Amino acid sequence: MSGRKYTLPSFNALAAFEAVARLQGFARAAEELNTSQPAISRHIRNLEIRFGTLLFDRNSSPVRLTGKGQQFYAGMVQGLDVLQDTVRDLARSGNLVTLVCSHSVSHLLLMPRHGQLRKALGPEADLRLLTAEYNLTRSAIDTGADIVFEYAQVPPSEAHVVVCEEEIKPVGTPEVIDQAKGALNGACAPPPLLELSKDNYGWMNWRDWQRAHPGFGGWQVGEQFDSYVYLLEAAAAGAGLGLGWRSFADPYLSRGSLVEMPVSWHSRNTRLYAKLTRFGRSNPAAQRCLGLLEAAFPAGRD
Template sequence: MALRADLLPALAAFESAARHQNFAHAAEELHLTASAVSHHVRRLESRLGVVLFQRHARGVSLTAQGRQLADAAGSAMADMESVVRTLRVTRDERDRVHVTTLHSLTYTWLQPRLPQFAAQYPDVRLTVDTEVALTRFDDGGPDLGIRHGAGHWPGLTAHHLMDDYLYPVASPSLAGLEKIRSPADIARLPLVTDLARQGWLDWFRAADVHAISVEERFRFSDSTAALNAAVHRLGAALARDKLATPYLAAGVLQRLPGPALKARWGYYVVYPSHKRLKPAARAFVDWLLALPQDAAPV
């Protein structure tokens, strides 16, 4: 006897009732009434010409034929659930973009812009990894990254995203700030730095300040931590413009006298040269590269 498609709801009701040995519990699982489950089971029994359940005052129990069908139906349902779960995972992976980038850039530059991306691409899901270690783009690794550097990495395609600039900032309430009138005066303040390759000496040279002693009082491995140190009045920090902008806008930091030094390194969108980006990742790359460029600070 060929299994007709109109019997599939009855089989689903039977399989649930067989697992629970209870029509009411099956009805709750399937969002039906107990009478609807009973109707499905009786219809299936009528179609097959066998009794699947023994009805008694305390509930129901499977007959030998019912047990045989329950085993087959349970196995079939489990197989289908496994396939459906796999399809859902496949869909999620297709629409998920794994991005690796810097914590400082994520916190101050990327996250404020992500609502725009989410509105434009509501089906794309993002995983943003800000681990300190340089990520490898191998199988199972990220789809793409935003890196700070010279723009050349073996095996990676790199698209220039934006340049950056360095200038000094400090809390408006930093002690001694009222005496700062020129770049040379900044050297008298406690200085905060991060591990960037360009530092205070480079900036002072660009500001035409020479023959001074530069003492870096506080050093942090993360640029956001250095900016927060300045917010907490530990000293003046040499800030990267892309990271300092939200602090300046909030008024918790202010720019100090002196030039904006163009950084030797910029920001690049990178991904493996040998791998073709999936559509969701390509959409994210295109969106990043289409973002308007901020004017260079003066």
């Protein structure tokens, strides 16, 4: 072991790269890491010079990883997660349960129930949420995650619970909804549509809604967002008509910051599942957590 030598980039550079890749923006990465955007850009440029390849496509909006960047990101995230787990294991005396999910699932579905889940698991268990872009969640599983959240039309073969059904309808402020109803009657122009700018990997979008509801055909997208959380916030601020995914939009609807179009929910029979990974099958705390998730997200609705 005395002869082992590592020639790795600085941790600051790796942290900058990970934040830009995950948040899809240099400014957001700088804000999260409490530094300046030029400092983030300098770290990324130094990495690109070192490796002799571009890691990001800066001409896209939002910023996206190149092929080489995706390869580096997948490997680096696994390494950082293993290191983080090792550090936590030094100080942790109980059982760790790691949940892997997208940012939207974490922010809108899990965080409101995080305290409830931790209390029910008991003081001997440590609950961790690991967020990743949906297409990278499988890579994150390899770091030792116990439960993963995935969309599917067919139930998984692993032990699982249904978190929510895929059901959508337009949502907006009362003023925007009134404008949308007027547009359907031909009394005014339709409000702008708020849309996700990235691939949502099978979850329904405005084109799916318009195919099922021709009256909305021709309505134009006014603004795009790289996060569904940001989209809902913009809809609640009156920026336009958002597409509400049931359960995800429920907190906004219950507070009254968003209201529904007076139409039925639309579904393609896709569900969001929480399922045990190969690590979770051998973790009793993860199996208990799966049961708690079933109680926290009753699948049946009136």
